[in-house]
Amino acid sequence: MPINYIDELNEIQYEAVVYNEGPSLVIAGAGSGKTRVLTYKIAYLLENGYAPWNILALTFTNKAAREMKERIAGMVSEKRAQALFMGTFHSLFSRILHVEAAYLGFNPQFTIYDTADTKSLLRSISKEMGLDEKIYKTGAVQSRISRAKNRLILPSVYASNKDIYESDCRAKMSAISDIYLQYWNRCRQANAMDFDDLLFYTFILFRDFPDVLSRYQEQFRYVLVDEYQDTNFAQHSIIFQLVKERQRICVVGDDAQSIYSFRGADIDNILRFSEIYSNTRLFKLEQNYRSTQTIVQAANSLIKKNQRQIYKEVFSKKDPGDPLVVFQAYSDTEEGEMVANKITELHQEEKYSYTDFTILYRTNAQSRVFEEALRRHGILYRIYGGLSFYQRKEIKDVIAYFRLVVNPNDEEAFKRIVNYPARNIGEVTVAKILTSARNNEVNLWEILCKPLTYELPISKNTSAKLQNFCELIESFRINVREKNAYEMSVDIIRRSGIMNDVYSDNLPENRDRKENMEELINGIHDFCSIRQEEESHPPVLLADFLSEIALLTDQDTDNNEGERVSLMTVHAAKGLEFSNVFIVGMEEGLFPNFMVGESAQALEEERRLFYVAITRAKVHCFLSYARIRFRYGSTEFANPSRFLHDVDVCFLKLWRNTEYYTDEISTRIRRDKYVKKEQTFPDTSKKIIKENSLTASSLANTANTTVKTGQTVEHERFGIGEVLKIEGEDESIKVTILFKNVGNKQLLLRFAKLKVVE
């Protein structure tokens, strides 16, 4: 059945689909049918002279690629859809790199280091260099190096760049460039690439080997990029190399939804696309097909507060709909209760399925109170994100064996399993091996096999143990290129002693481990049979399995088991939609998160994140905040998020119009919304008492407690402390207390249960 492009697309969507003569930028507002444009465009290309393998389509996640492929399969044919080069940057480029590895001095069996491997290696390096780990925190070091790689800065360039050096010095980490160089070499020595390397080396491959580049230019005659606002400089540069000649490129994205800069994404890529590709045709998809008018307008009013953006006016032709509802709760626990109640109510009275609800939070740690509340209410839920299957300890151990068998120079895999299961090869011995490998500039495996040749200072006994380990790995290696992955893995798990270790006892806490192990084996079995059918090339190797899972995440295993409320971070919600969305924890310090600090850019990104959250909602959107919150083991005072002020109040309403709400935002909503309604309580925001001011309120008086600044008080959890500061009025009196044991705390007097000691 032919596709009727005109009827099935709106005017601008259609224009964007059929324009393929030069570079195009599709700015796709939230819910404006972005995926629709991409799928129809690819179908259109396929019907107009492009073979599937001539089309390179890059997506942000594997899941997005898979879903798009399915949709295209329905439009053209399964076979042609399968032949498309569609996937994430990382997965497609890793495929290319596996083929072209030799150009870059890598072995095709190279390992892909995940973030944990990267951090572990960086920690070792910092230690070896004798750097203070209090200053050189692994996370910080990793993110600086990652940022450099995303900007295509080689270690040598890094070391000689003055700006970078000064920046590192400011962060008191002047040795980063040394760590970077060391890390770079160690990865090469281990025949390993990290996630950033997959991009960096692809860039280098294309830059340094023109014949290789032209081969791929020849193949990828049309390039499409989804979620362009979240691409980084390396990705931009690779794409630029590929399309330089033909300029057949279409990128799709929404600058208002750029939320991954912490991972190197550069919003300038989309903002400046038209400058880089002259003659760019710009298409703006502004009609939102997802949400009510109110939701769209509320989101617009919010995003207007950002400076840097491409002008657009997103609109909806749906019902005007209800205002966004603002909830205030005493505490995080009550917030959970309120949300659960509301879900129950909407489920029963408006017949929404539980799958129509999502609870979105800024940080994963917030999920717990909602889990508990939902459980109390007997509502089934599903949490997205968190630890992925392949990140679990026991799974990583097994995978490390696979990795070492496929690539015996994989340092991180080696360190992980050389003494698991315990075979009495300790840290000291491992350190000797690594040092020797570095000093002699030979591979790990070389030392491991012939420790005596390199004069390792080890005992006979240790040497024997090493030899056993070596022979074990070697015995697996003999078969690794012939036997299929399933047989290999069973063999490895048995003979390595893992099986013994996991099954030796019947402790209940080991049950999960066993189940996970079995799931892994079953997974490998399935992988082999599916691959075998798909590509009918014999046999499916362990290496194939490894490259598959290195770039796979839990996001990909979406089991839609039954009617469940979804819980996830706002980041994880990108691209999804729900009838009813609860955005929780709308508090200063949480959302926007305190980590953004002073940076205006970072604040804008948080605002975009809030924009993403709101625009997930089709019908109802609820915003909630709590006045006190349990965090890091203590109860803390919280203020409503400034973002609540950024949404035009005419799109907001309070859940219950009671006196209960006394903060500024509530007062504003009430005043502006219900005009001239009798104000039964004062606008407390005006009366916040500045520090040290000696007024009546420095002597706070509530039903059960009276405290003065300077007094010594006792708290049932925090113990003895001194009152430093008192601010606020009546219900919301806040006291700052310096506790002897736990330091400074801000508490709501109403809840603090203080006892005056002196």
Added chain:
DNA sequence: CCGATACGCATTTTT
């Protein structure tokens, strides 16, 4: 080399 305890420190996350 291993286990137990102490300490310190906390986003977001896909690849």
Added chain:
DNA sequence: TGCGTATCGG
């Protein structure tokens, strides 16, 4: 609070 790493004693 709760996890992951550091350190110490056996």
